[in-house]
Amino acid sequence: MTQTPANPTTAPDEEPTGATRDIADDVVARVLARAGTARAEGATIHAEHDGEQLDLAERASLRRVAGLSTELQDVTEVEYRQLRLEKVVLVGLWSSSRDAHAEGAASSAEEAEISLRELAALAETAGSEVLDGMVQRRAKPDPGTYLGSGKASQLAGVVAASGADTVVVDGELAPSQRRALEDIVKVKVVDRTALILDIFAQHAKSREGKAQVELAQLEYLLPRLRGWGESMSRQAGGQVGGAGAGMGSRGPGETKIELDRRRIRNRMAKLRREIAAMAPGRETKRSSRKRHAVPSVAIAGYTNAGKSSLLNAITGAGVLVENALFATLDPTVRRTRTEDGRVYTLADTVGFVRALPHQLVEAFRSTLEEVGDADLLLHVVDASHPDPEGQIAAVRHVLADIPGVDDVLEVVVLNKVDVADPEAVERIRRRERRTVVVSAHTGEGIDALRDLIADELPRPDVAIDVVVPYTRGDLVHRVHTEGEIDHEEHTADGTLLRGRVAEALAQELTGVAGSA
Template identity: 60%
Template sequence: EYMLPRLRGWGESMSRQAGGRAGGSGGGVGLRGPGETKIETDRRRIRERMAKLRRDIKAMKQVRDTQRSRRRASDVASIAIVGYTNAGKSSLLNALTGAGVLVQDALFATLEPTTRRGQFDDDRPFVLTDTVGFVRHLPTQLVEAFRSTLEEVADADLLVHVVDGADANPLAQIDAVRQVVREVIAEYDGVGHQSVPELLVVNKIDAAGDLALAQLRRALPEAVFVSAHTGDGVDRLRQRMGELVASTDTTVDVTIPYDRGDLVARLHNEGRVDATEHGAGGTRVKARVPAALAASVREFATF
């Protein structure tokens, strides 16, 4: 969409150049400017590419919708990482989950949300999603294209807002990101979404100067200061995330029949198992699990 209208200007420029050359050789009236046929071909290719990208975005949206529905059904806490482009979001995702996601010093290195699983200090599971980086004054076409990847923001239980502590103007980055987040969440207000809690994280403290860090600590007293590169502060960040995501876990004591190994696996994957015992009637499990899972195993309660 950005390239398409610019082809017209290039074609007119090439035609004027060709007309000037043709006039000097005694002809040129009614001549077809070179490049016009190529421009029409380029237009067609761009339109085809745009149509394919729209189909791809629609297909990816369906996949993400399905994944989010499954996460909501499991009651696992959902956390979205947001921030200005190149603030170190993917590096932080790796530090918190060991995900091995692409880390690149480039604009829009992350274009498609990446979701990985982690654990709080109390062993509660969570899923962490790395979203596309934001920039100020994005062209309208790019804003609309990226908006579909930011749906994770509206569905999150917590936003981890990553700020580049080594940037020349990190406070301006914060304002730009918050503006986009407000717009995204506002679009979902009509279907029951509310504001999402935010945890500010100042990253790259290993690359920031002492004076700049001191100023940021005064300006952002609630922020957690970390270095995803060295690991400094990451444990404190995980602890703070766990404090902000309220636990809805329930204690269960159930005996699961041996033919329902799927439920035993869910108890281990989605909860914190305190004790396991194998008996004649099945596997007895004592655990703390999300409320939805507790409801699923209620019929197997041990009396």
């Protein structure tokens, strides 16, 4: 850790006391001590139900070389990238002021440490190497350079001493703040939003996922284009300054930055059309499940809480499991059965994070619709995390904007209890109305979770007593998969069924039995 001496020229709110400086140094030291774990070899431990994990090998082959990062080469073409070595210094703020918390500063040193540790994990997931860090106590972020001129100068010294080529700020920077900070530290500056977008760009696999990520990148990039004055001009609007210039034709014409903005807007419009065109396909699948009365369960939660591991533990789906943030971007839907034979679907959704960029929330709104349409929501929480309550609040903040989610029954699934603090588990169980304690890795509590799902899923409620002709074996199969059978008997006229099914299927069965 780099020790940064107090700068006598800094403003009063930038000048730390000796105790504050020690707290900040201790926070950075603990964060750096844990750095290197997110992408460490062997950090991901798979269980038997995770399967062969073939997708993990594919992702590893596509991931950029360790220590290398992607950076946009031309703002008008997101897919063209150049490799750049990424050695980063982390920067965070903390303050006891609630107003400052709303503007991007943590409200306590403990919260700042949790957030900075998460930022380190994000940076490592993106393929960077964390070299150093800096935490500052301020009343609120500086509107000019986020840190203030004095602390920014100290940061420049830390960057130079560590040999870093990138500064990652634990907050969202205004375009002017990023430019001013880059001018001082002389290296690239990215904020938390840009870092998350970069991870999403690496992990997106499906056509829709890639389109959603690119749209979010462009929305973030549009107000942050940096022009360089009249030298950016592409064309002249007539005889500039000449006597023959007609009305409306004077001026330097369309500049490079204006042209880039227009191209980006055109590309964003095209992406929105493409994403909208993909929506009917998802809606068709959902309506098919509704028509056949297949209940649905959605798995949501904080990133790296173990959602995919839980899906594998319940269904044996073998979907990709990785000890990294945002390992799952494309929603996975799998069918499974309750102990009494009822079919239902489990949907694994993208994970959430504190201060999730609003661009991503908007871009991925279509895939999050699975949560609003579900019959049951499994809210997966990493019980071993230092601040599980903060994770729960962050997830619910995003879920609140999804239509229909208020009507979905929520069950808080406390995962990773094999390594969690029992006191923290009990604290959450006392606070939440419906909870279940599990470990997707060891299998502890999975049977109890299956029983809970079976109890909470809607049951077919229309009684049937029909004889189905042998020519309609498809209806008998649907009763087996969608309904509950109390008695089944093969007669001369067909299959006698007594039990309960959904109303739509009951009408079909009655119609077939009446026409036989």
